[in-house]
Amino acid sequence: MRTFFDTLRKSLCPLHRIHVPQAACGVAVLFAIGVTAHCQSPAPDQSPSLAQAPAQSTQAPASQPEATIPATSTEPDTHTLPAKDPILSQGAFTVQTVAGAIKEDQLKQLLVGKTMYLRAGxxxxxxxxxxxGRLLGHSPQGSFTLSQIQINxxxxSKHKLELQGDRYALHFLGAAPYEDPTAATDRVKITPKKKSVRISFVREEVEKPKKKDKSEHKKHKHHAKDDETDTASTQPTTTGSDTSDSPVSPARGDRPFDKKGAMAASEAQASQLLLSALDNVFSVGIDARMIAAMPDFWKLYYHAAAEKADYKPTDPGVLRQGAVDQKAKLISALDPPSNEFAQANGVAGIALYxxxxxxxxxxxxVVAARPIGFGLDESAEQTIRKATFQPAVKDGKPVPVALDLVVSFRIYSKRTSQPASPDTSQKPETPVLPGPYTVEAETAQASSPNN
Known part of the structure; x- marks a missing residue:
């Protein structure tokens, strides 16, 4: 064994200077075989010596920091990618979607039990x-005080959103001067029993990509050059106005034409459009947009209430009743008509304008000062505008003046609400008997034999 290692150690070319312990039999043999192979096929001058290789490959400098994962990792950047379940919002309506789609349970949570106003009345x-959110068909429009809807x-469904609920009327209770007049209100259900309000919205469908036929694709690819040649030689030149045979509608750009209407490109787009339709039809409370659409009769009322101040005419030439020599005087009567909702619910009283x-x-x-609601204030406004006054006078000249008018609303009894009885003026009147006499007593007296 010793002779074998001595012979092997001498045959290691320039590396015979490396000391190989004789006791390391198996290890030394493997090491020697590997070194011999290295000596037989040496690398160019670029390779380090064997003595330097272990130090460079197995030991790292003590001051070198640990390796870290670069900033550009394989994890998705949540700041640039769209959210998986985006939150959509429009006006007072906010919904957490599921992959951009609105589910029925989410709409129930958003709408059921809520009282909202129909913006257009x-x-x-x-x-x-x-x-x-545009009305399909026709409907009369009335006061917002008769346009509260509670969704039940x-x-x-895929093509439609259907809502069912009750209609309520807004009743102003009459606030004290230091109270907010818009807060002293009550709402009364005016939908008849066993009936309900039904409101539906057409939903925009989501456009689905068409599946390509593989055989047609291969056929088109196989004859691509022939088709290009034939097209260039046979296809006539068309103008921008010739779109009769085109499958694309000019008004909708590159989106396919659909007789049912426009189609959304994604679930999120269709959901956003549905929220916009709800916001166009309903108002959660009396918001600024709803006030802006009201007539001046109500608009000036809510502006004064927001400023906690009394109404003042914008024209400085309009005087108050106390600043004139002769006050304006009402000549005609103020008797505005009531309506079926007020009569059925016993709404009566006085209102100030x-x-x-x-x-x-x-x-x-005309501006509401202390309204009554139930659609009666609109009747009062029309009656006041038709009334005639004796104008106010100052320094011998008629002048414009601002005044307050109190209007009464009453409940009509069954007797007064019934039509007048037929004319009986041609019939003889029944004689009125004096004292305790009755018709029966008179008849008995006439049949007496003494007479």
Missing amino acids: YQNNNLEFDEH KVKL HAVVGSDGKVQE
Whole structure:
């Protein structure tokens, strides 16, 4: 064994200077075989010596920091990628979607039990709107005080959103001067029993990508050059106005034409459009947008309430009743009509309004001061505008003046609400008997034999 290692150690070319312990039999043999192979096929001058290789490959400098994962890792950047379940919002409506889609349970949580106003004051109890919230068909419009809707049921399908609920009327209770007049209100259900309000919205469908036929694709690829040649030689030149045979509608760009209407490109887009339709139809409370659409009769009332101040005419030439020599005087009567909702629910009382009477005695402006609601204030405004006044006078000249008018609303009894009885003026009147006499006593006296 010793002779074998001596011979092997001498045959290691320039590496015979490396000391190999004789006791390390198996290890030394393997090491020697590997070194011999290395000597037989040496690398160029670029390779380090064997003595330097272990130090460079197995030991790292003590001051070198540990390796860290670069900033550009394989994890997705949540700041640039769209959210998986985006939160959509429009006006007062906010929904957490599921992959961009709105589910029926989410709409129930959003709408059921909520009381909202119909912005346009539609009075029909069956209303249908398109995907943008535009009315399909016709409906009379009335006071917002008769246009509160409480949603009770929600049904969502692929093509339609259906809502079912009750209609309520707004009743002003009459606030004290130091109270907010808009807060002293009550709401009364005016939907008849066993009936309900039904409101539906057409939903915009989501456009689905068409599947390509593989055989057609291969055929088109196989004959691509022939098709290009034939097209270039046979296809006539078309103008931008010739779109009769084109499958693309010019008004919708590169989106495919659909007789049912426009189609959304994604679930999130369709959901956002549905929320916009809800916001166009409903107002959660009386918001600024709803006030802006009101007539001046109500708009000036809410502006004054927001400023906690009394109404003042914008024209400085309009005087108050106390600043004139002769006050304006009402000549005609103020008896505004009631309506079926107020009569059925026993809504009666007095309401206060501001009016501007011009120098000609005609009413120029009417503003609610202490309204009553139930659609009665609109009747009062129309009656006041038709009324005639004796104008106010100052320094011998008629002048415009602002005054307050109190209007009464009453409940009509069954007797007064019934039509008048037929004319009986041609019939002889029944004689009125004096004293305790009755018809029976008179008949008995006439049949007496003494007479």
